[in-house]
Amino acid sequence: MSRRLRLWLLAVGGAGLAAVLAAACLELPGFGGRSHPYGTRAVRASLARHTANTIASVNFDQRAYDTLGEMSILFAAVLGCVVLLRQARDEHRERPRPAQVARPVRRYALLVVPAALVCGLYIVAHGQLSPGGGFQGGVVAATALHLLYLGADYRALERVRPLGAFEATDALSVCAYLVLGLAGVLAGTAFLANTLLPYGTFNTLSSGGFVPLLNAAVGMEVASAVVVLLANFLDQAVEIVEEEAG
Amino acid sequence: MSDALILVALLLVAATATAAVAQRDPARQALVLSVLGVFLAVLFTVLQAPDVGLSQLAVGAALTPLLIMLSVRKIRRRRRDRDGAR
Numbered sequence: 001m002s003r004r005l006r007l008w009l010l011a012v013g014g015a016g017l018a019a020v021l022a023a024a025c026l027e028l029p030g031f032g033g034r035s036h037p038y039g040t041r042a043v044r045a046s047l048a049r050h051t052a053n054t055i056a057s058v059n060f061d062q063r064a065y066d067t068l069g070e071m072s073i074l075f076a077a078v079l080g081c082v083v084l085l086r087q088a089r090d091e092h093r094e095r096p097r098p099a100q101v102a103r104p105v106r107r108y109a110l111l112v113v114p115a116a117l118v119c120g121l122y123i124v125a126h127g128q129l130s131p132g133g134g135f136q137g138g139v140v141a142a143t144a145l146h147l148l149y150l151g152a153d154y155r156a157l158e159r160v161r162p163l164g165a166f167e168a169t170d171a172l173s174v175c176a177y178l179v180l181g182l183a184g185v186l187a188g189t190a191f192l193a194n195t196l197l198p199y200g201t202f203n204t205l206s207s208g209g210f211v212p213l214l215n216a217a218v219g220m221e222v223a224s225a226v227v228v229l230l231a232n233f234l235d236q237a238v239e240i241v242e243e244e245a246g
Numbered sequence: 247m248s249d250a251l252i253l254v255a256l257l258l259v260a261a262t263a264t265a266a267v268a269q270r271d272p273a274r275q276a277l278v279l280s281v282l283g284v285f286l287a288v289l290f291t292v293l294q295a296p297d298v299g300l301s302q303l304a305v306g307a308a309l310t311p312l313l314i315m316l317s318v319r320k321i322r323r324r325r326r327d328r329d330g331a332r
Contacts, residue, residue, distance in 0.1 A: 131296035
């Protein structure tokens with residue numbers, strides 16, 4: 001195909017896409033209107049199952065299958081990173097040197113680590129009640145742990161972070177999500193159907209049937225996935241050294 | 247929420263996003279990206295999507311810049327080692 005023909009093809013495709021997009025945007029409802037057909041239905045469905053946070057109900061009840069897909073994407077992505085960033089044959093590990101940290105930085109980090117950890121766990125635990133959930137809380141808790149790297153040094157972080165346990169937790173929580181989904185099949189309803197557990201009292205921690213359980217599984221998965229991911233990046237940045245050729 | 251607040255948040259996002267593209271040094275780009283993450287989180291919260299705002303705050307403002315900084319550090323150290331060996 002000549003260059004000229006390719007440019008024409010690109011121009012035709014681009015013009016078609018622009019026309020379709022413009023037509024679609026013209027049909028959009030006005031900004032900030034009062035009619036929200038999907039929102040109204042989602043809120044009704046989530047209230048029927050005593051889930052206070054409609055987003056959590058969408059993620060872990062009405063569209064729990066989508067969340068399974070997103071969870072698998074994260075799992076596969078972290079697995080790929082672990083494979084790519086592993087210690088190669090021509091590399092060796094050097095023990096990181098103890099680092100000097102300015103005293104205010106150290107004090108601030110040691111003060112913030114517990115607060116940030118509790119904050120992350122709170123966001124996971126209250127995912128079915130208030131904004132947040134397994135994903136957000138998991139990322140917050142996992143990054144909070146890495147404040148230790150700022151406040152102390154890499155060896156201190158390695159001491160509080162048993163990597164093997166986090167890798168196992170990552171895989172186990174993906175399995176937990178699948179098993180919870182299969183429980184519905186075994187009970188004779190459908191995969192990931194939220195019909196087995198009692199829905200509980202509205203706006204309490206145990207409300208929403210399967211929602212808190214799936215939320216906790218995602219929280220564990222995301223927290224350990226982020227820890228494993230950052231651990232592999234940190235290993236490469238701090239410990240693993242290429243051996244000189246020859 | 248009021249339109250003025252949305253407009254301010256949108257302008258801040260546009261300004262920091264442009265700054266992130268204009269900045270050529272990857273380490274500084276990561277810092278600008280972190281600021282952009284915070285402003286995006288504000289925008290999502292103003293548009294009444296606090297769940298997405300929280301995700302954006304955790305991933306965009308903390309995790310992504312951290313990963314970029316670590317990659318930059320690895321590459322710079324490798325280059326320094328190689329230059330030092332010569």
